[in-house]
Amino acid sequence: MPCVPVLALLLVMHWSHILAWDSLSPSCRCDERMKCVCSGLSAVPSVPDQTKTLDLDFNNITKIHRADLRPLRRLEVLKIHANRVCAMDPQAFSSLWSLRELDLSQNLLTSLDHRWFNKLGALESLKIHGNPYKSLGSPPLFQTLFRLRSLSFGGESLEEIHTSDLKGLGGLEQLRVDANNLKRYDPGALSQIWPLDHVTLSLRSLFLMDQTLVSALIRDVSHPETEVTLENIYLKDNRSALPLRELAQGRVRHVAFNNFFLTDETMVKLLEVTDGAPIDTFTLNNVTLSGVGRWEKAKWTDHKSLNEFFIRDAQILNNFDFTSFLPLRFLLTYPRKISVINTKVFVMPCLTSMIFKNLEYLDMSENLLTDPTLRQTLCEGMCVLSNLRVLNISANTIKSLSLVSRLVSSLSKLSHLDVSRNSFGLMPPTCPWPQSLRFLNISRTKLTSATTCLPLTLQVLDLSYNNLDQLYLVLPALRELHLTGNKLLTLPPGWLFPNLQTFTLQLNTLNIFSPSDLQSFPRLQNFQAGRNKFICSCHFVPFFHSLANDETNVTLSDGIDNYFCDSPLHLQGKLLSSVHRSFTECHHVMFVSICCGLILIFVTFLGVILWRVHAFWYLKMTFVWLKAKKRRKWRKERENGDTEGLLVSFDAFVSYSERDSAWVDNYLLPELEQTGSSAESNTASVLDSSPESEPELRAEARSGPGLEPLRLCLHRRDFLPGRFIMDNIVTAIESSRRTLFILSQNFVKSDWCKYELDFTHFQLLEGNCREDAAILVLLEPLSHDEIPKRFCRLQSLLSSTTYLQWPQDPDQREQRDHFWTSLRQALSPDRDLD
Ligand SMILES: *[C@@H]1O[C@H](CO)[C@@H](O)[C@H](O)[C@H]1NC(C)=O
Numbered sequence: 001m002p003c004v005p006v007l008a009l010l011l012v013m014h015w016s017h018i019l020a021w022d023s024l025s026p027s028c029r030c031d032e033r034m035k036c037v038c039s040g041l042s043a044v045p046s047v048p049d050q051t052k053t054l055d056l057d058f059n060n061i062t063k064i065h066r067a068d069l070r071p072l073r074r075l076e077v078l079k080i081h082a083n084r085v086c087a088m089d090p091q092a093f094s095s096l097w098s099l100r101e102l103d104l105s106q107n108l109l110t111s112l113d114h115r116w117f118n119k120l121g122a123l124e125s126l127k128i129h130g131n132p133y134k135s136l137g138s139p140p141l142f143q144t145l146f147r148l149r150s151l152s153f154g155g156e157s158l159e160e161i162h163t164s165d166l167k168g169l170g171g172l173e174q175l176r177v178d179a180n181n182l183k184r185y186d187p188g189a190l191s192q193i194w195p196l197d198h199v200t201l202s203l204r205s206l207f208l209m210d211q212t213l214v215s216a217l218i219r220d221v222s223h224p225e226t227e228v229t230l231e232n233i234y235l236k237d238n239r240s241a242l243p244l245r246e247l248a249q250g251r252v253r254h255v256a257f258n259n260f261f262l263t264d265e266t267m268v269k270l271l272e273v274t275d276g277a278p279i280d281t282f283t284l285n286n287v288t289l290s291g292v293g294r295w296e297k298a299k300w301t302d303h304k305s306l307n308e309f310f311i312r313d314a315q316i317l318n319n320f321d322f323t324s325f326l327p328l329r330f331l332l333t334y335p336r337k338i339s340v341i342n343t344k345v346f347v348m349p350c351l352t353s354m355i356f357k358n359l360e361y362l363d364m365s366e367n368l369l370t371d372p373t374l375r376q377t378l379c380e381g382m383c384v385l386s387n388l389r390v391l392n393i394s395a396n397t398i399k400s401l402s403l404v405s406r407l408v409s410s411l412s413k414l415s416h417l418d419v420s421r422n423s424f425g426l427m428p429p430t431c432p433w434p435q436s437l438r439f440l441n442i443s444r445t446k447l448t449s450a451t452t453c454l455p456l457t458l459q460v461l462d463l464s465y466n467n468l469d470q471l472y473l474v475l476p477a478l479r480e481l482h483l484t485g486n487k488l489l490t491l492p493p494g495w496l497f498p499n500l501q502t503f504t505l506q507l508n509t510l511n512i513f514s515p516s517d518l519q520s521f522p523r524l525q526n527f528q529a530g531r532n533k534f535i536c537s538c539h540f541v542p543f544f545h546s547l548a549n550d551e552t553n554v555t556l557s558d559g560i561d562n563y564f565c566d567s568p569l570h571l572q573g574k575l576l577s578s579v580h581r582s583f584t585e586c587h588h589v590m591f592v593s594i595c596c597g598l599i600l601i602f603v604t605f606l607g608v609i610l611w612r613v614h615a616f617w618y619l620k621m622t623f624v625w626l627k628a629k630k631r632r633k634w635r636k637e638r639e640n641g642d643t644e645g646l647l648v649s650f651d652a653f654v655s656y657s658e659r660d661s662a663w664v665d666n667y668l669l670p671e672l673e674q675t676g677s678s679a680e681s682n683t684a685s686v687l688d689s690s691p692e693s694e695p696e697l698r699a700e701a702r703s704g705p706g707l708e709p710l711r712l713c714l715h716r717r718d719f720l721p722g723r724f725i726m727d728n729i730v731t732a733i734e735s736s737r738r739t740l741f742i743l744s745q746n747f748v749k750s751d752w753c754k755y756e757l758d759f760t761h762f763q764l765l766e767g768n769c770r771e772d773a774a775i776l777v778l779l780e781p782l783s784h785d786e787i788p789k790r791f792c793r794l795q796s797l798l799s800s801t802t803y804l805q806w807p808q809d810p811d812q813r814e815q816r817d818h819f820w821t822s823l824r825q826a827l828s829p830d831r832d833l834d
Pocket residue numbers: 039040041058059060
């Protein structure tokens with residue numbers, strides 16, 4: 001009994017071992033480029049040693065031990081963003097010689113250790129921002145990172161940046177510093193790194209609290225070559241905008257503000273402090289403006305250099321008071337590129353549009369433009385924006401394509417028009433377009449058909465995600481056609497687009513395409529047709545493989561992993577590249593014919609074999625025997641077991657071959673059935689023909705009149721005519737006390753005899769009758785070899801039962817007498833009484 005708890009313990013241990021093992025590996029998925037992505041973890045998982053990219057973002061990893069990453073010598077990218085890492089072994093990364101990217105941002109590291117980075121000579125990108133350390137630590141962290149190009153550090157807790165902290169970052173190109181709560185900054189610390197391409201400073205409350213510090217920071221990164229992004233900035237009063245003067249003084253050309261709050265007042269101040277600055281690009285992302293656009297106070301400022309103005313995700317708190325841009329003429333005359341995206345703009349009055357004299361690029365996507373307000377914006381189609389080359393009014397609520405085409409038809413330089421994500425529904429039969437139009441994006445506009453409205457000058461046409469079921473238009477200049485997400489069943493004929501090079505057709509209802517379909521596009525190079533409902537037919541599958549193996553001029557540029565079979569059913573959902581159709585599937589008719597032929601041959605062969613071994617014979621016999629058995633049982637039941645008396649009507653059933661009938665007629669019947677004179681007359685009639693007749697007379701004398709005649713059953717005489725012969729045989733055997741087998745060469749050649757023999761044997765075996773139910777008479781000597789194999793039963797009977805041998809020689813009279821006596825004795829009904 002003590003073994004039970006031990007066993008249970010072992011089981012539990014085994015089980016927990018499995019669970020522990022399970023919790024490690026299945027959480028990671030690695031692709032063929034050895035990129036592993038893991039989720040649901042609380043520790044660094046074990047992944048293949050050859051892993052190149054390990055993505056552990058958004059897990060609950062707390063510690064990184066020395067051995068965790070040691071085997072991953074080939075690792076190039078390691079991401080542990082947004083975990084709970086609070087401790088790392090100094091040697092945790094010591095074997096990662098080839099690491100190029102390391103992301104430790106948004107964790108819980110309270111101090112940084114320069115030993116982590118000692119061996120990372122190949123590191124190009126390092127992110128350690130969003131951790132609660134107060135400073136970067138005393139020995140300079142980055143000294144050994146000679147190849148570092150991109151760095152981000154800082155966080156809500158960062159309080160100090162010292163000059164020595166940033167030693168050794170000479171080659172840096174991109175820098176991000178989260179310094180929302182910085183308290184101490186050594187002026188010049190950031191200016192050691194020069195020239196930077198892009199700097200992002202997150203400085204939320206600093207603008208309000210310590211303008212000297214902010215000024216010092218911005219001054220140190222402001223260079224004409226550097227793009228400066230200021231993030232999380234809250235400018236409430238005109239004083240807080242003062243540090244931005246440093247941008248103007250550093251002659252920065254590209255300025256961006258992310259997550260920016262400002263008022264009319266601070267905007268005016270901003271324009272004032274940047275007066276005359278060579279700012280080329282001004283970007284505002286996620287900006288909240290509390291104001292009504294009263295910026296005229298800064299009218300005197302000079303912003304001629306402004307080339308591109310980009311504003312996205314703007315919230316104007318008093319949207320409807322923000323009436324007109326007209327007072328901003330001083331600001332808006334110059335830019336050549338203006339993007340106002342997702343800013344809830346519902347109209348740009350025609351008078352404002354007239355200001356944009358230089359405008360070449362206007363992006364008003366994701367706004368609230370409607371048909372009437374678009375009319376306003378484009379001044380009813382008058383040629384106001386005469387320099388416009390690109391117009392993007394994607395994702396508005398415009399309903400009429402013919403209106404759009406009419407409004408833009410006067411823009412004689414327009415080459416790109418993006419009207420996607422509106423709801424046109426219908427495409428008019430004809431539309432006016434500017435001659436210059438090359439690019440047209442009408443995707444996601446609920447179109448149900450494409451008409452000759454489309455201009456012949458188009459080189460790029462995007463009609464994806466509509467409800468088109470065909471495209472039958474000649475577009476001779478077209479190089480790119482996008483039809484993704486429609487309902488096309490077949491490829492359009494290639495002669496429609498003689499210059500097509502790129503064709504995307506994913507997510508349609510395409511079943512199949514043939515080599516000739518693709519060849520009809522004379523210049524096609526990139527073809528994307530993944531995620532269709534392909535019929536993986538015997539012709540298509542090999543063709544697809546040849547495409548996938550780049551055996552044609554056409555490349556499946558969306559990757560073969562996007563192609564799946566939809567039918568036949570057993571291949572549904574399978575990757576087309578992994579499907580192979582076998583001979584049996586592809587040559588169905590031939591296969592079936594061959595199979596049928598083989599089956600036919602086999603059946604014939606089997607038939608022949610069965611016939612040779614007399615299987616049918618056995619079958620038939622078994623059947624009859626079973627029937628007889630049933631009948632006997634039934635009869636037994638009816639007669640309450642009183643069987644024998646009623647059934648037996650013959651003394652013996654004589655089983656003999658037809659060829660031995662002479663012997664039966666001449667010798668057996670006279671000897672056994674007849675007594676006295678009747679036998680004599682009977683035999684006399686045979687006398688003339690039989691040379692053996694004389695001895696028979698003696699036999700007559702021997703048997704004498706006192707002997708009872710026996711009742712024999714002969715098939716020739718006693719079988720019911722018209723009945724199935726086997727049934728006759730069975731009945732005869734059953735209703736006879738014994739069966740007498742006249743064995744001879746002829747007997748073994750006769751099937752019926754064999755059957756009779758078998759049946760008797762069955763009865764013997766079944767124990768339905770007595771031991772001596774079978775009596776064998778050998779008409780001529782039969783050696784074992786003469787008895788065919790299938791008479792094995794006879795062989796065994798001959799060896800187990802005593803038999804009577806017919807003396808052939810007529811002179812052996814005494815033997816013959818003896819023979820008859822024995823036979824009579826054997827058949828005698830009296831023996832039953834013994
Ligand atoms: C991390 O732990 C928190 C609670 O401790 C849990 O809610 C979260 O689902 C876990 N995340 C992962 C990726 O395991």
